[in-house]
Amino acid sequence: MTTTQPFAERLIDIYASAAMTMMIDVGHQTGLWSALAEGPATSQGLADRADLNERYVREWAGAVTCGRIIDYDPETKLFSLPPEHAESLSGDTGKNRAMSASMITFFGTQMKPIVKSFREGGGVPYSAYRPEFTDLMDEMRRREYDELLIDRYIRVVPGLEDRLRTGISVCDIGCGTGHNVNILAGEYPNSTITGYDIAEDAISVGNAEAKELVLANAKLEVQDAAALPDDAQFDLITTFDAVHDQAQPQASLDETFRHLNEGGLYLMIDVKASSNLEENLDNPMAPWMYTVSTMHCMTVSLAEGGAGLGTVWGEQLALEMLGRAGFTNVEIKPSTNPLNNIYICRK
Template sequence: MTTQTFDVTKAEAFAQQMLDVLNSAAIALMTSIGHRTELFDTMAELPPSTSEQIANAAGLNERYVREWLGTMVTGRVVNYDPHDKTYVLPAEHVASLSRNAVSDNIAPFTQFIPLLGTVEEQIIDCFYHGGGVPYSEFKRFHAVMAEDSGQTTVSALFDHVLPLIPGITESLQQGIEVLDIGCGSGRALNQLADAFPNSRFTGYDFSGEAIATATTEAQLRKLSNIQFQVKDAATLEERDRYDFITTFDAIHDQAKPDAVLQNIYKALRPDGVYLMQDIRATTDVGGNLDHPVGPLLYTISCMHCMTVSLAYGGMGLGAMWGQEKALQMLAEAGFKQVEIKQLAHDFQNDYYIVHK
């Protein structure tokens, strides 16, 4: 039996690391609030201002804004002038926090922290008794996911994602049948339907709330070439119907991802193409040690992706199922040709270009 030497320096460094974790968690919570109340957007347009001026410009209560600013100042997010008692959001920080930043805006992702906190008690119960937490327990999840997909997928759809597939843009212009499984609130599919009026688009999602949102947007856009339907993709029974099938960050969430992939194989025409966007990772945690958002993704997986799947008696793949498992399951579904592509601006996702 070997005796482990206690390293005081390492212990102190780790204690400091844990204090940093607490501070970062607090900043994340307040960043979520700053995003949802549009305080960052307001401050991005203001010169150095007092808490009262900021609150008035944002239409918010000054006392709460002042305390929020306390976190932002001590967290080195907002600069403070103690002489004039004014606050300013540096332009370099605006680039990561304002809605005008588009794809570089990190603030929307902080919403996952308070969202996941609402199911902590249920998750702890699962640690003791197994099972999972159903979709219905996650309030605002689709609203947050809509912003998430808007950051990573929708904003890059035409300039970056579609060009990964040779000839698909031309086919969409000419007119093909397209299916998006796990379409969520339909942001990507509605944009495609708007851009390619000669093609016909169908969106399936398990959530009635998401489908209602997607349908409303399609109606507002006056789109006649798109339809949305509440459907469990594991029950899909279509054959050789679609030229192009997409799943954006959806397969790992499925209760029965193996059945879903098999159904996609059957629904895809022989010369069709399947685009699967999913989390970039390795199946073994050892390959993810340097992943830039590994802790965040494993947490979201444990407290949403995995547990929702398990709640419905599913496989519980989790968000970090990884390339190795993905390639194995695609092969088991019957697919013969798989190419994995990546985008320079997107460190979070892999894009699987799949053919029969």
């Protein structure tokens, strides 16, 4: 009893946190976090604000009150969201992290085929995750890139912004919905910015945005990173969280090197972790990273008979693979996102 008791308690805590993840997602999808951010309200008041059924809202509010996410005053029956919690769960800034819960609950929808892959090998293809994955990824990253792309990624390399202002050719590989492509195209009109991704739905979202913003220097195309068009040549190539889940990541890095002009730069934003499990034990995000890998990043690669690097491929393996591709001059800088490193690779 004495030895198992602490773990049994921890397990209760783990399940309670998992339950809160579901409730955070419900709050995000129903607009209840925004409704609570407007100020204290009863369950009926919240239901009215968010146009929802009161009985459901009351049960949800009970869950997130006991999860210590919101406060409850039994005298007035008012629920309230502390401002510091409101910042992380509502609003239009990159600090709103509620959609990370949506990603976790969404990955749960693939549980059956993933368990099958544990038994039979193979994996769950990217197509099984779309279109939801495309939308969730966009929702998770869009605001972060609006706030940080220029300031924290481009300006991290001295002189790069001057070159972009003068005019260079840029490619973002695995660009998803291409929001970064469109930000760069708008900010640096003398540069041409190309975005490649294998996902047709993501590329059409990016093209629609480029059209709406009237960006003549943005070009988004469906393209496999492992075999870039022969005539494509760039001064700057970027990948944002887009190498480790590819089917053929080494071929993709080889292509990146091959299609980069002499003196060019490759910025690889990818997961900050060690390639050695034992060195990740103290990383508080490591359980999340290995889970996301199992539930998505590794399995989509294995589904194509790919390398299955996984989210936690780590710095050591990343440097080895970059070296194999030809990048011998690599500097690693921390990103503002604690999950990522910025690999600055010079050709």
